[in-house]
Amino acid sequence: MSTSMAEMLAPPVEPVSALSEGLRPVEPGYAHVIRLTVLITVLPFVVGAGVLETVTAVKGWMQPGAILVPVLALAAFIVVFLPQRKWRRWGYSGADEQLRVARGWLFRTDTIVPFKRIQHIDVAQGPVERLFGLASLTVHTAGTHNSIVTLPGLTRDDAEVMRDAMRLHIRREAE
Amino acid sequence: MSDVSGMVASSVPTEPGTERRLHPLTLMLDLSRQLPQALIGLIALRLSGPDEIRSWVALIAFVAIVAMFGTTFWKWWRFSYRLDPQELRIASGIISRNVRSIPYERIQDVNLEQGLLSRMLGMAKVRLETGSSGSGDEGVLDSVDLAEAGRLRDVIRLRKAVQAGASDPQADAVPLPAEADTPPMFAMDTRRVLTAGVFNFSLVFFALIGALVNNLDFLLPGDIWDPRRLLDLLGLDDLFAALDIAARVLSVIAALFGLLVIGLIGGIIRTGLREHGFRLDRTETGFRRRRGLITLTDVVMPLHRIQAAVIATGPVRRRLGWFELKVQSLASDSEKDSDHSVAPLAHAEEVRAILNETGIRWDTDYPQMRSVDPAMWWVPLVFALPVPMVGIAVSATLANPWLALLYVLLPVVPLCSWLHWRAHRYALEGGQLYVRDGFWAQRLTLLPLRRVQSVDIKQSAVSRFIGLAEVEIGVAGRSTAVTVHAIPLQEAIALRTRLIAIS
Numbered sequence: 167m168s169t170s171m172a173e174m175l176a177p178p179v180e181p182v183s184a185l186s187e188g189l190r191p192v193e194p195g196y197a198h199v200i201r202l203t204v205l206i207t208v209l210p211f212v213v214g215a216g217v218l219e220t221v222t223a224v225k226g227w228m229q230p231g232a233i234l235v236p237v238l239a240l241a242a243f244i245v246v247f248l249p250q251r252k253w254r255r256w257g258y259s260g261a262d263e264q265l266r267v268a269r270g271w272l273f274r275t276d277t278i279v280p281f282k283r284i285q286h287i288d289v290a291q292g293p294v295e296r297l298f299g300l301a302s303l304t305v306h307t308a309g310t311h312n313s314i315v316t317l318p319g320l321t322r323d324d325a326e327v328m329r330d331a332m333r334l335h336i337r338r339e340a341e
Numbered sequence: 342m343s344d345v346s347g348m349v350a351s352s353v354p355t356e357p358g359t360e361r362r363l364h365p366l367t368l369m370l371d372l373s374r375q376l377p378q379a380l381i382g383l384i385a386l387r388l389s390g391p392d393e394i395r396s397w398v399a400l401i402a403f404v405a406i407v408a409m410f411g412t413t414f415w416k417w418w419r420f421s422y423r424l425d426p427q428e429l430r431i432a433s434g435i436i437s438r439n440v441r442s443i444p445y446e447r448i449q450d451v452n453l454e455q456g457l458l459s460r461m462l463g464m465a466k467v468r469l470e471t472g473s474s475g476s477g478d479e480g481v482l483d484s485v486d487l488a489e490a491g492r493l494r495d496v497i498r499l500r501k502a503v504q505a506g507a508s509d510p511q512a513d514a515v516p517l518p519a520e521a522d523t524p525p526m527f528a529m530d531t532r533r534v535l536t537a538g539v540f541n542f543s544l545v546f547f548a549l550i551g552a553l554v555n556n557l558d559f560l561l562p563g564d565i566w567d568p569r570r571l572l573d574l575l576g577l578d579d580l581f582a583a584l585d586i587a588a589r590v591l592s593v594i595a596a597l598f599g600l601l602v603i604g605l606i607g608g609i610i611r612t613g614l615r616e617h618g619f620r621l622d623r624t625e626t627g628f629r630r631r632r633g634l635i636t637l638t639d640v641v642m643p644l645h646r647i648q649a650a651v652i653a654t655g656p657v658r659r660r661l662g663w664f665e666l667k668v669q670s671l672a673s674d675s676e677k678d679s680d681h682s683v684a685p686l687a688h689a690e691e692v693r694a695i696l697n698e699t700g701i702r703w704d705t706d707y708p709q710m711r712s713v714d715p716a717m718w719w720v721p722l723v724f725a726l727p728v729p730m731v732g733i734a735v736s737a738t739l740a741n742p743w744l745a746l747l748y749v750l751l752p753v754v755p756l757c758s759w760l761h762w763r764a765h766r767y768a769l770e771g772g773q774l775y776v777r778d779g780f781w782a783q784r785l786t787l788l789p790l791r792r793v794q795s796v797d798i799k800q801s802a803v804s805r806f807i808g809l810a811e812v813e814i815g816v817a818g819r820s821t822a823v824t825v826h827a828i829p830l831q832e833a834i835a836l837r838t839r840l841i842a843i844s
Contacts, residue, residue: 185798185810185830264841274805276798278841283794307794308671311822312815315795 185276189257189268195298196319197253201245202294208241258317260328263335265305267317277315281335283307289325301325305332358424360432363417364464364485371413373458379405422482424496429469431480443469443480445501449646449671451494453639455487460637465490469497494641526628526698527684527691529619537616537686538609540658616685623698628668628683642681646671648817650701650787652692659783666692668699671818701787705775710766716807717827718762722755729754767825769839774814776823786823792816796837800830812836 215237222228251271259266265284268276288304295301295318302318303325320328383405387398415435423430428442450470459465465487469480485493529537617634627643653665666684684695696703729751737745764780774788795815804810810833813822825836 185800185834272802274800277795278797278837279795280793280841307815308817311813311820312795312797 185274186257186268188261189259189266192253192256192258192317192319193298193300193321193324194253195300196256197249198298199294199300199319200249200252202297204249205245208244212237212241253319256319260331265315265317265328265332267315277312279305279307279312279315281332284332284336286336287329287332289322289329291322303328360421360423361485361489362421363482364462364489365417366462366464367484368413368417370458370462370464370484371417372409375409375413379409424493424500426500429480429497431482441480445497448480448497448501449643450641451497452641453490453494453637455633455637455639457635459484463487465639467493523622525620526623527619527621527687527695529616529685531617533686534613534616534619535609536663538612539605540655540663540686541608541612542604543608543611612685619685621683621695628695628698630681630683640681642668642670642683644699646818647699647701648792649789649819649823650696650699650703652703652785652787654783655781656783658686662688664689664692666695669816669818696787701789702771702773703785703787704773705768705770706785707766707777710768710775710777712766713762713825714807714809714827714829715762716804716809717765718755718758720803720807720827722758726751726754762827765826767828769836774823774840776825788814788816788823790840793840796840797822798830798833798837812840814840 215233219231219234222233223230255269255271255274257268263281265279265281266277268274285306285308287306289301290304291301299321300318301320301322302316303320304314304316307313307315383398383402386401412435416433419435419438420431420433422432425442428444429448430440430442432438432440448469452468452470454466454468455464456466463486464484466484467482467490469482482490482493484490614634614636616632619632620630622629622631624641627641627646630638630640630642632638647668647670649669651667651669653667654663658664663686664684665682665686667682670681684692687695693703730748733744733747733751737743737747760780761778764778764783766775766777768775772790774786774790774793776786776788778784778786793814794817797813797815798810799813800810804827808830809827810830811827812825812833814824815822825833828836
């Protein structure tokens with residue numbers, strides 16, 4: 167259902183604050199990646215709730231649905247709505263020879279790494295990401311704090327293009 | 342003791358070097374390290390092991406000792422190093438062999454370390470810093486002859502310079518021997534070391550005694566910590582009962598005073614052990630620091646690897662004009678410490694003289710720096726204070742009304758918070774970021790903008806509501822970020838732009 171919804175929401179990221187200017191959204195498909203990952207985490211809890219529900223219902227301790235209904239509602243919220251919001255909080259920019267990655271809402275972090283500070287670059291693809299044709303780009307800096315900055319939700323091609331652009335810079339800076 | 346110098350740099354050969362082993366006396370050192378543990382184990386076995394084993398202890402001991410000698414010797418025999426034209430090779434391992442090659446150009450520092458025993462035996466531990474993020478154990482030769490250690494250092498420095506294509510490699514390698522005659526950049530006499538010790542008030546003795554008691558618990562009677570039992574044990578029971586309240590107060594004061602004295606002595610001893618004979622020299626490429634009373638360390642810090650400087654002081658030291666200067670370098674001199682102290686206790690002009698060499702300037706200080714939004718101190722309190730307030734109220738009504746007196750202590754929390762806010766200032770000036778933290782342990786970080794690795798702007802839901810943000814700057818060789826707290830978002834964005842623009 168959310169492809170159309172995602173496309174609707176995709177154009178400029180709704181500015182969270184002045185911080186979000188000039189950011190590009192990550193691929194809409196990344197919402198599905200989040201959803202699937204969350205689903206895998208949530209599923210055991212739903213199954214557990216189902217078992218508990220059956221037991222209590224059989225013993226007649228509780229109203230039928232007293233456990234399963236709230237759990238299902240919560241799970242639906244987490245799986246259906248939250249990924250869209252989470253996806254919306256991600257933003258990036260590769261302009262001005264800097265990699266900028268913004269993430270999170272409750273604790274929002276906006277990181278900038280100048281290309282020439284990058285030590286090495288990874289392009290990684292997990293099984294879930296591969297399913298949606300996405301990849302994540304990870305850059306390593308010499309800093310000990312923030313030495314690893316990860317930008318998920320790029321298409322494999324985009325990630326490789328960005329990597330090559332950065333690599334050129336690393337080589338140029340190294341003389 | 343510092344005969345490390347006085348070696349002559351050898352010329353660059355092209356053929357592979359000869360295999361060398363560590364100093365034979367290393368065997369003794371290794372064994373002396375292992376023996377106490379083994380003995381304790383054997384004694385424990387003799388005293389408390391299963392009955393049928395006890396009579397065999399002598400045989401077990403014999404076998405164990407032979408095995409220990411055997412493996413140690415074998416390890417020593419199989420450990421060798423070789424100075425090849427391009428790299429240092431270290432071969433090790435008894436059964437699974439490991440040959441490690443470290444190209445000279447990757448070696449950042451060559452540090453020498455001498456413990457008490459190795460000093461008496463004329464040996465030194467050579468530690469090669471390669472600047473990788475590992476544990477720093479990439480290349481350790483433990484231990485070689487002192488003369489050999491000096492030769493290693495000179496050869497490695499020379500070949501490193503050749504590999505790096507320096508125009509005049511000789512100039513790079515020779516200064517080590519020569520500089521013993523030149524005056525040091527900074528040195529501390531005994532008086533200065535003792536003064537530094539006074540400011541290093543340390544209760545580490547108590548921690549030590551505590552650890553001892555913890556480990557030797559079984560020797561003490563079980564109820565030793567019961568005050569009555571303790572008094573009884575010391576034969577002070579009657580005496581204490583006879584004392585009136587004033588005397589008790591006095592005795593508490595005396596105890597506190599004792600604590601102070603022990604803390605002072607602890608600090609002086611600790612500092613004296615570490616900083617004795619502190620000497621900082623300017624070499625061709627950087628600094629060289631030698632210090633230590635029992636364990637001598639000899640550390641080389643190339644200037645181009647220095648990322649930032651920290652000037653640390655305290656309220657009292659500042660008043661007396663004392664500062665400590667540390668530099669943050671890519672390679673760390675030990676696992677736990679990423680700052681190299683280059684002047685543990687120095688006057689401002691001495692600090693400036695050393696800083697001049699690094700190209701880092703100290704142009705501004707607290708009075709001229711910008712303070713941050715007061716929200717930094719009161720916002721956390723809004724969340725933190727209600728908990729103890731309610732807690733005290735509940736326990737006072739339920740348990741003991743006297744607990745309400747704890748409210749008197751409560752203002753300490755906002756006071757500390759306020760002092761911290763007041764101490765926190767920043768400035769961006771002359772291509773450097775200055776950040777100052779702490780009202781008790783005052784730290785002024787001097788960060789050249791070209792050393793900025795990454796910049797974060799962080800906002801929590803609360804700070805977004807107030808319109809504030811914090812800026813975190815990643816710096817190499819420093820485990821925590823340099824942070825500017827609680828500044829308006831627009832200011833944070835502007836600061837970030839300026840930080841990145843110059844880098």
